[in-house]
Amino acid sequence: MTTLVTGATGNVGRLVVEELLRAGEPVRALTRDPGSAGLPDGVEVVAGDLAEPETLRNALDGADRMYLFPYARTAREVVDLAKRSGVRRIVVLSSGAVTGGLDTDFHLPVERAVEESGLEWTHVRPGEFMLNKLWLWGPSIRAENVVREPFPDVAWCPVHERDIAEVAAIALLADGHQGRAYDLNGPELISRRDQLRAISAALGREVRLEVVSPARARELYREQGGFAAANADFLLGFESYSGERADPATLERLDLSAYGPLPTAEAVTGRPARTFDGWAREHAADFR
The missing domain is CATH 3.40.50.720 (NAD(P)-binding Rossmann-like Domain)
Structure with missing residues (x-):
């Protein structure tokens, strides 16, 4: 049971890797440059680029869950390849702007590609980052x-970047979060x-x-x-x-x-x- 983390060297993806390791889960991290990834011991680091879906074939082999960094242009190709490779659950790093109806071009197409795939899905929609x-x-x-x-x-x-990562990791590992979109604020x-x-x-x-x-x-x-x-x-x-x-x-x-009060990670964590x-x-x- 391996989880593929795309965007694994990013500010949230790196923390998702840490949360999965802490839970004792096998983690495969996707990055364009494995040599400079700087990820913890125990992580399988593989080369690949979401902009070039064919480069993900080896990374997806044997993975059954995926944390998906948003890249709208190739989202449908990536999700289709993930499905054919045996991935059954995808958690999308999205944006609270989707909830507000402001984002139609950046994160929304990624969400729709995952939803329409028939796979289990959860969307994590942070607002402004403290970062x-x-x-x-x-x-x-x-x-x-x-x-x-x-x-x-x-x-x-x-919102704190660690709160985002914790919610994503829980949605990847635990049942009961599928078909949900979680807005996250501080x-x-x-x-x-x-x-x-x-x-x-x-x-x-x-x-x-x-x-x-x-x-x-x-x-x-x-x-x-x-x-x-x-x-x-x-x-x-x-x-x-x-x-x-x-x-x-x-x-x-x-x-x-x-x-009024806005939703936070507490509802999930x-x-x-x-x-x-x-x-x-x-x-x-x-x-x-």
Whole structure:
């Protein structure tokens, strides 16, 4: 009984591997570059690329469960190959934007490919990742001890990456989760200002907050590169999830409290979802 983890070196996939190992399960990890995977001992690391489904044949041989990183363009080919190889259960890393009807091009096609395959399926739909703040704020905190933010009082319920991985692992290993889509959020509505305070407390020093315009923040994100540059327009409200032009003022007026309590990992794990304060302490070294 082997589980194939695609996207195994990613921020969630790596943790899914750890959770499966902790449960004593055989794990096969798919990565484009096995030599640099850096995964724990006991993991069978194999080469393959979701963009090229034929490269997955060896990885799928003998696997009966699969954690599927979303790649819409080849999703149907990958799922069909998995089914023909003997996989019976697939857990998809999806997005809460599917639940909200905002995502029709990225994660939804992967979900549909799995559902229509006739295999057992579970969708894991996280909202905003706590990790976003490491990718967005980490460079300026490390270099200048400052965060430049246009919307410090906008609040959200960011989710811990370990909570996502635990839910995915449970759905892979346990019965009773098939045919379910789990929306995952953090346990608290916390403003960006308070997120920065939590990071400051974890570092043992005050990180300065500089409020800037959305346009200036976009310039800085683009200069920073990586995740910030790739997602600047969406994260700062200049475009919608589907890529249409939008007004950043809409993001500033967003009031998530109107939606009431949002679902967390606790409904699946039976344990309270992890807080942003705890996440900041765990990642303090990453901000230094």
